[in-house]
Amino acid sequence: MSDSHGLQVSWLRVFSAVARLGSFTAAARELGYTQSAVSRQVCALEGETGARLFDRLPRGVRLTEQGRSLLGHAEAVLDRLDAARRDLEALREAAVGRLRVGAFATANAALVPAAVSALRARHPGLDVTTREGLSARLAAALAAGDLDVAVLSAVSGEPPGGLDLRPLLDDAMFVALPRTHRFADRPRVRLADLAGEEWIAGRRDPEDTLMAAALHAGFRPRIRFVVAEWIAKQGFVAAGLGVTLVPALAAGVARPDLAVVPLHPDDVPPRAVYAATARGITPSPAAAAFLAALRDSAAVLRR
Amino acid sequence: MSDSHGLQVSWLRVFSAVARLGSFTAAARELGYTQSAVSRQVCALEGETGARLFDRLPRGVRLTEQGRSLLGHAEAVLDRLDAARRDLEALREAAVGRLRVGAFATANAALVPAAVSALRARHPGLDVTTREGLSARLAAALAAGDLDVAVLSAVSGEPPGGLDLRPLLDDAMFVALPRTHRFADRPRVRLADLAGEEWIAGRRDPEDTLMAAALHAGFRPRIRFVVAEWIAKQGFVAAGLGVTLVPALAAGVARPDLAVVPLHPDDVPPRAVYAATARGITPSPAAAAFLAALRDSAAVLRR
DNA sequence: GGCATCCATGTCTGACTCGCATGGCTTGCA
DNA sequence: TGCAAGCCATGCGAGTCAGACATGGATGCC
Numbered sequence: 001m002s003d004s005h006g007l008q009v010s011w012l013r014v015f016s017a018v019a020r021l022g023s024f025t026a027a028a029r030e031l032g033y034t035q036s037a038v039s040r041q042v043c044a045l046e047g048e049t050g051a052r053l054f055d056r057l058p059r060g061v062r063l064t065e066q067g068r069s070l071l072g073h074a075e076a077v078l079d080r081l082d083a084a085r086r087d088l089e090a091l092r093e094a095a096v097g098r099l100r101v102g103a104f105a106t107a108n109a110a111l112v113p114a115a116v117s118a119l120r121a122r123h124p125g126l127d128v129t130t131r132e133g134l135s136a137r138l139a140a141a142l143a144a145g146d147l148d149v150a151v152l153s154a155v156s157g158e159p160p161g162g163l164d165l166r167p168l169l170d171d172a173m174f175v176a177l178p179r180t181h182r183f184a185d186r187p188r189v190r191l192a193d194l195a196g197e198e199w200i201a202g203r204r205d206p207e208d209t210l211m212a213a214a215l216h217a218g219f220r221p222r223i224r225f226v227v228a229e230w231i232a233k234q235g236f237v238a239a240g241l242g243v244t245l246v247p248a249l250a251a252g253v254a255r256p257d258l259a260v261v262p263l264h265p266d267d268v269p270p271r272a273v274y275a276a277t278a279r280g281i282t283p284s285p286a287a288a289a290f291l292a293a294l295r296d297s298a299a300v301l302r303r
Numbered sequence: 304m305s306d307s308h309g310l311q312v313s314w315l316r317v318f319s320a321v322a323r324l325g326s327f328t329a330a331a332r333e334l335g336y337t338q339s340a341v342s343r344q345v346c347a348l349e350g351e352t353g354a355r356l357f358d359r360l361p362r363g364v365r366l367t368e369q370g371r372s373l374l375g376h377a378e379a380v381l382d383r384l385d386a387a388r389r390d391l392e393a394l395r396e397a398a399v400g401r402l403r404v405g406a407f408a409t410a411n412a413a414l415v416p417a418a419v420s421a422l423r424a425r426h427p428g429l430d431v432t433t434r435e436g437l438s439a440r441l442a443a444a445l446a447a448g449d450l451d452v453a454v455l456s457a458v459s460g461e462p463p464g465g466l467d468l469r470p471l472l473d474d475a476m477f478v479a480l481p482r483t484h485r486f487a488d489r490p491r492v493r494l495a496d497l498a499g500e501e502w503i504a505g506r507r508d509p510e511d512t513l514m515a516a517a518l519h520a521g522f523r524p525r526i527r528f529v530v531a532e533w534i535a536k537q538g539f540v541a542a543g544l545g546v547t548l549v550p551a552l553a554a555g556v557a558r559p560d561l562a563v564v565p566l567h568p569d570d571v572p573p574r575a576v577y578a579a580t581a582r583g584i585t586p587s588p589a590a591a592a593f594l595a596a597l598r599d600s601a602a603v604l605r606r
Numbered sequence: 607g608g609c610a611t612c613c614a615t616g617t618c619t620g621a622c623t624c625g626c627a628t629g630g631c632t633t634g635c636a
Numbered sequence: 637t638g639c640a641a642g643c644c645a646t647g648c649g650a651g652t653c654a655g656a657c658a659t660g661g662a663t664g665c666c
Contacts, residue, residue, distance in 0.1 A: 006622090007312040007384070024644060034625055039644060041623090051391050055584045056644060058632040062448060065401065065587035066394050073387035077380050081310070084376035088354050091369050098368065145365060281358045284368035309653090327613060337656055342613060344654085359613060361663040 009081065011045040012074040014038055019071050023060040094285040096125040102138040103130065103151035106250040111301060112151055115293035126286050139163055142278045148287045154272045163276040166291060168298040170270035173213065174251040177259045178240045184259035191217035191267035198224045200236045200244040210245045213268040234258060247271065312384065314348040315377040317341055322374050326363040397588040399428040405441040406433065406454035409553040414604060415454055418596040429589050442466055445581045451590045457575045466579040469594060471601040473573035476516065477554040480562045481543045487562035494520035494570035501527045503539045503547040513548040516571040537561060555604065
């Protein structure tokens, strides 16, 4: 029965003002309309609702019973629309909202926490959640709409398509050595110089880990200890049980009894780190703010 | 900052459908629009809100964070508008609503209660309140908007202006006699025949009561007992202490040990009883239903 | 590479709404 | 009683807007 969907919100505004002021003319003055415009809008609303909303009296108008009934609804609707406007405004300023961040493990060592911290300092109302995962899985989550922003790395070439990538930094490779190691004070080492070392790695097979770089350098690393967690690798290295590769993102937070020495860039192709969003998805204001924080955070790390 | 008040409710409907279906085209199909119309409405809503509401993906669209925020408000608004529509519909059928009735005393003996009873039987959801008062006061209350309908009487000429009057019946005058009275079985009496009686009246002075009719009939009634309540007058008459005038509206509910005999119409100018509403006020559906019930009720009493 | 799907947009037409004016109605006052 | 003032309704013209229609660009699938 709701045939003509031409209901205008302005009609409700006019209706409310007329009900409050008891006069078409006064409402017109207040709203900057002509009296005739008010008359027509009320008339249109009456036609739309099929109910006479005002009784026209010689000195103004008065709500009918149906008008009184409509008034409550009209004001509720107008209030709700104002609330929507306010919410959108708050969202636009990233004052509130939800932000789901994903990142690969070492990005969570310093880069992401710093950015999240800066973001929350600026926008305390934001609801930020983070999740750790491999870059491929993060990319899938982005595409599925389960993440807003992901920090991921491209070991070689590009990560899976369907993403909008923003380069953050090139993650150079470091090697972590015991403080007593003979290379500990060098400004830089070549990978080949470490061919004789014993290695701590995340996996037994060097092919699909950071250790693949060693293969390119011409030797097959002797992997004696396999531990996944970076904190554990640090422990083994500090105990003098071997050396391990560590990306720059994690190098800054190594324990003080370790030496972290950069590898020569030619030995390890720098791993690109990106802030990614789903292709075609315009970042929400919160996401945009987080991307900016990530950029700042990365700039600090690059120095 | 809310400059352009051109917000259309149809935009919200379209927006909601698009959000639900994830596609402009599908929403257009469902709503009977063209795809371009949907595109334009969404675009207009985005312009109005100043926020991008959907991300356009290759296979449809997806809500942005701001769109998700707006969606809740939009659906609340649409629900509220539907509720308003339903309320107006219920009001139109007098299923719900408020009705304030005023009536003069004897109208409350039978006429008004019967009408109220019929009204509530038909429309149980109505909130009916009644109030008793003199006709002049009721007329003022109508004009002030404190009453919706009043049942009032015009002793002579018209009641105060500013009212829309609907004649209900002409309230003929009866005389209440003890069952043993010599006129008790007459079909009709002349007022002059009662000149020798002792009278029960509401006031000492006959001028401004029903007893004024006696003056016109050529005698000054001997008022022995002054009681205001009709139930008390009945008691005095039944006890054989006198006779009293009683309007037709109250005559039907006299106690059985009284005789109620009509007076000749020439002796007493029939008192017109009206259902009145404030001038220019269109009766609410509930009021209209009550007016109809009053008419029916009056028709029954006239027989 | 062709095709299907989806959204954006240029264009035109019909409808709508606004302001301006006028008229009817009532009230208050001289 | 005649007049002025205030209120709402309405006829009229100009500007605006929303809709359909058609087309174009972009993407994904076979």
